[in-house]
Ligand SMILES: Nc1ncnc2c1ncn2[C@@H]1O[C@H](COP(=O)(O)OP(=O)(O)OP(=O)(O)O)[C@@H](O)[C@H]1O
């Protein structure tokens with residue numbers, strides 16, 4: 415009755431003004447202030463809303479008897495969230511805040527450029543007025559940071575590529591991404607245990623080293639060079655690194671990049687906590703560092719210039735003008751620090767072809783040699799593919815394997831191929847591996863022997879030539895003496 419009386423007696427304007435006044439008086443006397451974080455801000459999605467939602471999902475265990483569960487696209491885990499009008503308290507620096515999730519039905523579909531959801535969702539944050547500054551200055555930043563950390567952990571890795579050349583997508587990004595689901599881990603990687611644990615420790619030091627890099631005044635980045643013959647696990651190692659640290663991978667295709675500035679733009683669009691990979695560096699860029707004497711009219715100064723890359727077709731007049739110095743700036747220059755926590759990984763099959771400028775510490779901090787199967791790595795492969803431990807193999811087989819594995823110089827890729835082919839019959843698989851290793855070892859021994867024989871023959875031929883010369887020379891001397899005498 416009162417309500418209808420209010421409706422009839424007071425005109426709407428007055429009613430509105432009185433509600434506003436009431437709110438003002440209430441907020442004046444209240445010791446709290448409230449912040450609304452709505453899901454849609456105008457027509458844009460409010461990033462803070464998503465961040466808060468994700469952040470609160472991490473505190474789900476604290477309280478709350480009713481929670482909503484979600485599983486995002488590309489995500490491999492489930493996250494928790496607050497249900498309608500549920501509240502949750504959180505503490506930050508000894509300050510307690512309260513979050514409430516408010517869902518209301520949207521009244522009428524107003525005109526918009528894109529369909530809006532029927533529900534209007536938002537979080538309301540209630541804080542004491544005296545804590546207002548703390549919340550605005552650091553709590554919300556903390557929420558955003560925690561949320562992005564969670565997003566990274568929950569979501570599978572992304573693999574970015576610049577295969578589109580220099581063109582940008584609709585959001586102005588030069589990178590294209592796909593979910594990265596490589597199953598390689600340090601457990602499945604066949605290599606010597608000490609080397610593996612050294613790499614893992616190095617990665618861990620790097621990931622936890624923010625304070626150290628800050629203290630020493632270094633950019634928070636690290637470079638690894640993986641080198642070795644094809645099929646020894648260089649790409650698998652990169653995947654294992656990404657899976658271990660939870661970083662995204664940017665696979666940089668240098669042949670698709672035309673200029674140094676394009677390279678720089680690509681770098682600027684990479685996120686932190688990522689691995690930037692340049693595979694087969696010796697093939698994608700002509701990395702010879704040349705001292706060109708800039709003598710003619712250029713002030714006579716000796717300039718250190720680098721060769722421009724010639725396009726793969728060998729046509730020197732092409733548009734690809736990335737230089738080694740451009741690449742070095744990419745990894746090491748001022749631009750490399752725009753963002754933090756980055757790992758650069760270069761791979762090559764021929765380390766000897768690389769320029770020393772690229773290999774120096776600071777650019778490539780760690781050189782990792784991926785090599786042929788050793789006895790240790792062979793045992794890892796047998797365990798991974800067949801589930802066989804040393805005890806399953808037996809001493810005799812182990813001794814046989816150990817005797818030939820080094821001479822065989824087989825890559826882990828070759829060995830795993832034999833194992834995959836015979837994986838239904840495990841005993842046969844082991845026998846086949848032993849056989850393959852023996853055949854390879856024998857072949858290598860024969861090759862080595864024939865090389866040594868060839869060398870010896872050559873040496874002998876050279877020696878006999880020399881002797882012949884000396885004899886001839888002696889003759890000449892005698893002849894000369896003869897001549898003198900005559
Ligand atoms: N060290 C290793 N541990 C486990 N598996 C390996 C290893 N090396 C190679 N493999 C197997 O061989 C396949 C090829 O390896 P990968 O692509 O990592 O070699 P690569 O060194 O990158 O070769 P390339 O130089 O040709 O790029 C992988 O799918 C993996 O299964």
Ligand SMILES: [Mg+2]
Nearest residue numbers: 648649650693
């Ligand atoms: Mg590879």
